[in-house]
Amino acid sequence: MSDSRIRMGVLGWLRGRLRNIAPFVTLIVLVAFFWAASDSFATLGNLENILTQISVTGIIAVGLTFVILCAEIDLSVASIANATGIVVAFFTAQDASVTIANLPLAGWAAIIIALAACFALGAVNAFGLTVIGIPSFIMTLAMLQIGAGVSALLVRGQIAYSVPPLILTLGSRSLGPVPWIVIVAAVFLLAGHIILTYTRFGRYVYMTGGNREAAEYSGVNVRAILSAVMVISAVCSGVAGMLGVAYFGSAQQNEFDTYLLDSISAVVVGGTSLFGGQGGIGNTVIGLFVLGVLNNGLDHINIDSFLKILIRGLILLLALIINVYAQRMRTVTAA
Amino acid sequence: MSGPTQPEPLKLSGITKSFGGVTALHAVDFALAAGEIHGLVGENGAGKSTLMKIIAGVHADYQGEMRLDGHPVHFASPRDARSKGIGMVHQELSVVPDLSVAENVHLGAQPVQRLGLIDWRTMRRSAAAHLANLGIDVDPNARMGDLSLGLQQLVEVARVLFSGARIIILDEPTSALAPPEIERLFGLLRRLRDAGKSIIFISHFLDDVLTVCDRVTVFRNGQAVATETCARIDKRWIIDRMIGTGHQELEESYLADIPLHSRPGAKVVLQVDGLSRTGAYSDVSMSMRSGEVLGIYGFLGSGQLELARTLFGVMRAHRGSIVLDGRVARFSSTSRARRAGMAFLPESRRKMLFGTEPVFKNVTISILNRINRLWLRPAVERRIAEGHAKNLHIRPPGVAHTLGTLSGGNQQKVALAKWLTHLPRVLILNEPTRGMDVGAKDDVVKIVRGLREQGIAILVVSTEPETVLSLADRILVMKKGRVVREFTDEPVSKDRLLDVA
Numbered sequence: 001m002s003d004s005r006i007r008m009g010v011l012g013w014l015r016g017r018l019r020n021i022a023p024f025v026t027l028i029v030l031v032a033f034f035w036a037a038s039d040s041f042a043t044l045g046n047l048e049n050i051l052t053q054i055s056v057t058g059i060i061a062v063g064l065t066f067v068i069l070c071a072e073i074d075l076s077v078a079s080i081a082n083a084t085g086i087v088v089a090f091f092t093a094q095d096a097s098v099t100i101a102n103l104p105l106a107g108w109a110a111i112i113i114a115l116a117a118c119f120a121l122g123a124v125n126a127f128g129l130t131v132i133g134i135p136s137f138i139m140t141l142a143m144l145q146i147g148a149g150v151s152a153l154l155v156r157g158q159i160a161y162s163v164p165p166l167i168l169t170l171g172s173r174s175l176g177p178v179p180w181i182v183i184v185a186a187v188f189l190l191a192g193h194i195i196l197t198y199t200r201f202g203r204y205v206y207m208t209g210g211n212r213e214a215a216e217y218s219g220v221n222v223r224a225i226l227s228a229v230m231v232i233s234a235v236c237s238g239v240a241g242m243l244g245v246a247y248f249g250s251a252q253q254n255e256f257d258t259y260l261l262d263s264i265s266a267v268v269v270g271g272t273s274l275f276g277g278q279g280g281i282g283n284t285v286i287g288l289f290v291l292g293v294l295n296n297g298l299d300h301i302n303i304d305s306f307l308k309i310l311i312r313g314l315i316l317l318l319a320l321i322i323n324v325y326a327q328r329m330r331t332v333t334a335a
Numbered sequence: 336m337s338g339p340t341q342p343e344p345l346k347l348s349g350i351t352k353s354f355g356g357v358t359a360l361h362a363v364d365f366a367l368a369a370g371e372i373h374g375l376v377g378e379n380g381a382g383k384s385t386l387m388k389i390i391a392g393v394h395a396d397y398q399g400e401m402r403l404d405g406h407p408v409h410f411a412s413p414r415d416a417r418s419k420g421i422g423m424v425h426q427e428l429s430v431v432p433d434l435s436v437a438e439n440v441h442l443g444a445q446p447v448q449r450l451g452l453i454d455w456r457t458m459r460r461s462a463a464a465h466l467a468n469l470g471i472d473v474d475p476n477a478r479m480g481d482l483s484l485g486l487q488q489l490v491e492v493a494r495v496l497f498s499g500a501r502i503i504i505l506d507e508p509t510s511a512l513a514p515p516e517i518e519r520l521f522g523l524l525r526r527l528r529d530a531g532k533s534i535i536f537i538s539h540f541l542d543d544v545l546t547v548c549d550r551v552t553v554f555r556n557g558q559a560v561a562t563e564t565c566a567r568i569d570k571r572w573i574i575d576r577m578i579g580t581g582h583q584e585l586e587e588s589y590l591a592d593i594p595l596h597s598r599p600g601a602k603v604v605l606q607v608d609g610l611s612r613t614g615a616y617s618d619v620s621m622s623m624r625s626g627e628v629l630g631i632y633g634f635l636g637s638g639q640l641e642l643a644r645t646l647f648g649v650m651r652a653h654r655g656s657i658v659l660d661g662r663v664a665r666f667s668s669t670s671r672a673r674r675a676g677m678a679f680l681p682e683s684r685r686k687m688l689f690g691t692e693p694v695f696k697n698v699t700i701s702i703l704n705r706i707n708r709l710w711l712r713p714a715v716e717r718r719i720a721e722g723h724a725k726n727l728h729i730r731p732p733g734v735a736h737t738l739g740t741l742s743g744g745n746q747q748k749v750a751l752a753k754w755l756t757h758l759p760r761v762l763i764l765n766e767p768t769r770g771m772d773v774g775a776k777d778d779v780v781k782i783v784r785g786l787r788e789q790g791i792a793i794l795v796v797s798t799e800p801e802t803v804l805s806l807a808d809r810i811l812v813m814k815k816g817r818v819v820r821e822f823t824d825e826p827v828s829k830d831r832l833l834d835v836a
Contacts, residue, residue, distance in 0.1 A: 198710055198711055199710060200709065203700070207692070210689045210690075210692060211689050211690070213685075213686045215700070216669050217681050217686050218669075219672065219679075220700065221669070224670070277689075278691065
């Protein structure tokens with residue numbers, strides 16, 4: 001009797017934490033698998049590879065975590081990253097071989113203009129969502145296209161290579177053995193975690209996502225919170241875009257396309273609830289590692305590289321199932 | 336009404352229905368004649384809706400017998416009931432606003448050509464003919480959402496008829512309609528009656544019932560206590576049956592005079608002048624004083640709920656002014672209203688609480704800006720919440736428990752605790768005692784009295800007369816969006832409230 005009750009208690013505890021446990025177990029299983037399957041996977045050098053590979057996604061995912069915690073979505077992150085990366089290159093002096101009619105400015109000016117650009121795009125998202133009342137799914141879909149349009153108009157099919165020195169350093173140089181881009185991603189993740197966990201704004205984000213109506217009736221300015229998260233998401237994307245351009249060594253159309261799926265996957269695989277209010281940066285970090293290890297590990301074993309695309313899709317589907325299931329468990333436990 | 340050779344279209348005998356030990360209907364007999372409009376009246380919870388849900392096939396497990404044209408039936412589902420000719424028009428209309436009138440009339444039964452394509456021409460033509468037949472003057476091509484609520488309702492009745500209903504149930508059809516629209520609805524109902532249809536008319540508005548119905552059945556405490564021809568009775572007669580002559584206690588609770596004591600000398604905290612919102616309420620003026628509980632009573636849909644929400648910045652008024660502490664207030668968000676000193680408790684806990692968060696976060700969400708500037712201080716939050724848990728006897732007392740694990744009554748206390756740390760200037764309570772047992776109601780009354788002593792201006796909004804009577808010092812009665820009567824410094828009874836509303 002008491003034994004079964006204890007077992008029920010343990011099971012209940014596990015069920016309630018399914019969204020935190022499942023991604024962690026997934027990560028351990030993946031690491032163990034690739035460790036056993038490949039000699040080249042578990043090396044210090046490869047750890048650095050994985051960290052570098054997930055850094056751009058990581059910076060985008062910080063902002064996206066805020067958005068998804070509010071039970072909204074931002075489909076324009078990769079597009080805004082691309083546009084911002086192109087804007088910063090557009091205002092930087094390019095090599096003579098580049099025939100873009102650009103406007104070279106001082107490095108700091110280019111960076112400020114680029115930050116202002118992503119802030120403005122995020123503000124448009126916020127305006128559409130909270131003032132006009134367009135669902136974020138559709139609003140940011142439109143912004144995805146607008147960002148692509150800005151990118152296209154600026155580079156006109158060309159490729160720019162130069163970015164301001166600060167961006168070049170942060171995006172492609174290292175501090176000792178550690179790439180700067182990894183440090184920036186870590187700082188963003190840490191800042192995101194601190195804001196969400198220890199500030200009033202963070203609490204409002206969770207409450208707005210947990211029960212929007214209750215937040216409204218508690219006197220929380222829900223529209224202001226939603227506006228803020230859309231802008232945060234856009235600015236994180238913009239920073240990721242600038243560093244990404246330095247990391248890739250070029251600024252061109254469509255170079256961030258895969259980052260939309262990757263960043264949403266990282267947040268959702270990590271276990272942040274698609275219904276809002278539960279999860280956080282800790283989950284996103286785990287999600288980033290799951291994706292990073294998976295992408296990197298598949299390169300270390302002999303596998304059809306076309307099959308990789310399908311595997312990533314299946315992993316995302318599995319994560320979505322767990323996400324929805326965890327929500328239901330949680331609801332049952334709380335009721 | 337009908338001879339033995341012609342059985343009633345609908346006859347119910349000995350219907351009993353209980354929900355988990357609570358008896359909602361007790362041995363109810365009810366008969367509906369062909370070609371009559373039959374009114375159904377009674378207080379909230381008297382059993383009207385339960386009976387209608389049985390007739391409409393929503394509740395399939397009940398005791399007793401239902402006969403349709405003399406044949407015993409037992410509906411397994413609403414679909415089953417519909418197929419046998421029972422049509423229901425709910426208070427919340429089930430029209431599709433983005434479709435045309437013709438499409439709404441044909442909803443679920445569009446005419447199709449070969450290949451399964453919708454035959455638009457036939458649809459428009461038959462809808463036009465059907466509407467003309469019923470004397471409803473509306474363009475079949477108009478978008479449903481562009482019509483007035485009254486017209487939408489007529490189209491909904493047309494749809495129910497079109498799907499083959501012979502017996503039509505209307506639930507509170509007049510609550511949201513303007514007088515000319517009500518006349519138009521009544522005209523349609525009378526034409527249908529004369530064509531031999533049977534109509535059940537559920538309403539709180541006794542005047543409307545007496546105007547349009549041929550007979551009326553009164554419900555009280557799960558029983559059908561009286562059925563009478565409307566021509567022979569008046570409003571007084573109905574109210575007497577609703578409150579139950581002979582049941583001395585009940586009668587007392589209805590007729591007992593409760594003295595009201597306003598505080599005319601106290602400082603006016605909130606002044607509302609000519610406040611109007613199209614479709615919700617119009618030209619509402621009132622003042623709230625420090626240390627006084629103002630009650631607003633009205634039936635569902637009388638506009639009092641929207642008025643309360645406006646005062647907390649959830650929705651906006653189209654005209655008129657709100658003055659708080661002598662300054663004109665424009666609450667563009669609930670956050671502004673809260674900071675100005677307004678507090679609001681909505682009618683359901685779900686709208687107020689965060690089920691998956693711990694108790695203390697629920698308590699402090701409305702006062703976070705006063706606890707800290709930027710960084711959260713969970714230790715302070717816990718201390719505040721623990722204080723409330725102790726004073727309000729919240730069980731279990733631990734404030735780290737997930738809110739969803741608490742019982743309903745304790746959740747209600749948590750909801751109230753949100754506004755008790757820093758006292759607001761104005762506290763708006765919407766249906767504060769709905770669904771509570773007697774003990775919990777007493778607790779609420781005590782808490783509200785305590786807050787009044789501390790000088791808060793309190794507004795109690797309810798559709799239950801008992802709630803308003805047990806709490807208020809002054810009472811406004813709203814009807815169809817307007818304040819129709821104010822009770823100040825005079826004895827008032829439940830009976831009189833019902834009479835006015």
